[in-house]
Amino acid sequence: MEMLEQVVARKQTTALMIITCETLRDTAGVLKEAQREILLLTLVEKLKSVLSPRMILAQISGYDFAVIANGVQEPWHAITLGQQVLTIMSERCRLNVFNSVRTVALAWRCFYGDLTAEQLYSRAISAAFTARHKGKNQIQFFDPQQMEAAQQRLTEESDILNALENHQFAIWLQPQVEMTSG
Numbered sequence: 001m002e003m004l005e006q007v008v009a010r011k012q013t014t015a016l017m018i019i020t021c022e023t024l025r026d027t028a029g030v031l032k033e034a035q036r037e038i039l040l041l042t043l044v045e046k047l048k049s050v051l052s053p054r055m056i057l058a059q060i061s062g063y064d065f066a067v068i069a070n071g072v073q074e075p076w077h078a079i080t081l082g083q084q085v086l087t088i089m090s091e092r093c094r095l096n097v098f099n100s101v102r103t104v105a106l107a108w109r110c111f112y113g114d115l116t117a118e119q120l121y122s123r124a125i126s127a128a129f130t131a132r133h134k135g136k137n138q139i140q141f142f143d144p145q146q147m148e149a150a151q152q153r154l155t156e157e158s159d160i161l162n163a164l165e166n167h168q169f170a171i172w173l174q175p176q177v178e179m180t181s182g
Contacts, residue, residue, distance in 0.1 A: 003056055005117040007068055015072040016120055018128040019047070019085060022136075024063035043089065050084040064128070066121075075141065082139040090137060126150065 007014050021043060027036060047057055047065065056068040072078050115123070123142040131140035163169050 001117060001121065003058070003068060004066075004121060007070070008115070008117040008120065012070065013073045015069040015078050016124045017067040017069055017078070017082065017085070018060075018124045019065040019067065019089070020128050020132060021063050021065070021089065022132075028062065046088045046091070047085065050081065050088055066124075078141070079139065086137050086139065123147075 004016065024036070024040065024043070027039065031039065044057070044059075044065075047067075051057060051067060051069075052071060054070040056070070058066045058068075060066045069078065069081065072081065126147065127140045127142040131138040134140065160169075
């Protein structure tokens with residue numbers, strides 16, 4: 001986060017890409033630690049191969065990466081880089097036990113000097129969740145409507161939970177009977 005704060009403080013036009021590798025998450029309990037380490041190192045090398053030297057790659061969780069894409073000023077550049085990342089991340093990785101094909105979700109939020117580092121990060125993460133929900137190997141840019149949809153979902157969920165706690169819900173079962181057989 002410190003690197004992102006520095007970029008934001010300098011008001012540099014950049015983009016933040018969140019890369020979620022579902023395969024790393026899915027293999028957490030399956031692979032031995034050494035195999036998972038090989039897979040992780042292979043993924044990092046593949047990612048570094050498509051990033052320019054100005055870009056910063058960081059692992060932000062057990063299966064998520066962030067790229068501070070310095071120099072990315074236009075959405076088409078972000079899309080091109082995203083497609084390159086999807087291509088290399090989707091290639092098979094030969095491990096001792098099996099061939100691994102990765103499922104990836106990419107999310108982008110471009111920065112034009114209008115956000116704090118925390119806002120930039122949270123919006124990129126929001127786009128990552130949207131990309132995950134859309135399915136395998138998706139590229140998703142942050143859209144303000146995502147925040148509205150997320151807020152609406154949270155409000156609805158809260159309303160439902162409150163209604164359940166206050167016994168404001170009733171479940172009515174309607175038996176269905178086959179008319180021909182009774």
